[in-house]
Amino acid sequence: MASALNEASDRLIARPSGLAEEVYRRVRADIMSLKIPPDTRVSVDSLARELGVSQTPILREALSMLEANGLVSKRHFAGYATSPRMDRAQLDELFEFRLLIEPHAARKAAEAMAEPDLALLASGEAAPSHDAFADMDTEFHRLIAQGAGNHLIADSLARLHIHVHIFRSCFRSEITEEAVREHTAIIAALQARNGAHAEAAMRRHIERSYGRLRDFIKD
Template sequence: MLEAIGLVTKRHFVGYCSAPQLNRRQLDQLYEARLLIEPFAARRAAEQMDDQAMAELVALADAMTPGESRQSYDKFADQDSELHDLIATGSGNPIIRETLSRLHSHLHIFRLRFHSEVTTEAVNEHADLIAALTARDADAAEKAMREHIQRSYARVVPFADE
């Protein structure tokens, strides 16, 4: 499973090793894909997500707290991935969800930098996104997701290898 999601690689006659982190070019490509897909997913989720799924999303966002320790940071990374997955699912388009899940973007992004600033800023950005989604404002949801992804990129790109 770890090999399938890109966290380890198999070496002939050696075994498994940690996969290298994304380099700058790969990170740029990952964010280009996210900017194409996730704002649209948020727009569609604002329009289509049912009330039960919206309540689950709100509860998850409310439970997310900035990570001060490595353990809480890792928990936040998992919750962040789940939040983005719930929005993709709420888009009503299984191809969008599957495409985003194959990117495993959150696993790679949170591997780049451990710092509570990352989670604190993400919580604030998520709040804007959740507000737009619960208001069923498709334009605002799309905009909030785009801004969240752009800010996330700005936070992690200084730590990417060229």
């Protein structure tokens, strides 16, 4: 992940950027796609063999970064393990946090979002498969958070949405039509540059999204 406060412009020469970054992306993708399920031990040796790279420092660095994002946890001399699936309490905390941030982000995005990003947002609303919907939803919220023009907001939400993604994937939640309608409403408010409406629509979307996901939990 990029640092919290330093934002590099996107127009950079493609640096090798190190193997650590590469491994980090790969492992994160495996976790998000549930190829590595939650609450599963992750062996450094196995990954090293599978990826054909050494253990030091690549995997240790990559796993440290994943740990900082809350995707894996480390126990001394006992290795890394993916975080267990969110329970009810954690889901509550996560959506409480989202309700604090995202409606505000939607309001600011309505006022300040760049026109090209807005067009991109409106164009990407087609969700045939489950995976495509999940990616589209992540991208939807990412673009709005970025449109708010605050890197802290964007980074925090990106980190949170990874967990939302994993949780949703665990249950293969197929309820997309309602969510798409809510997205449409938000996009309409953004295009109208109506901050109040965008904020309200986003709040409603998150609240209903919470209701949809909460049903999957029985603990």
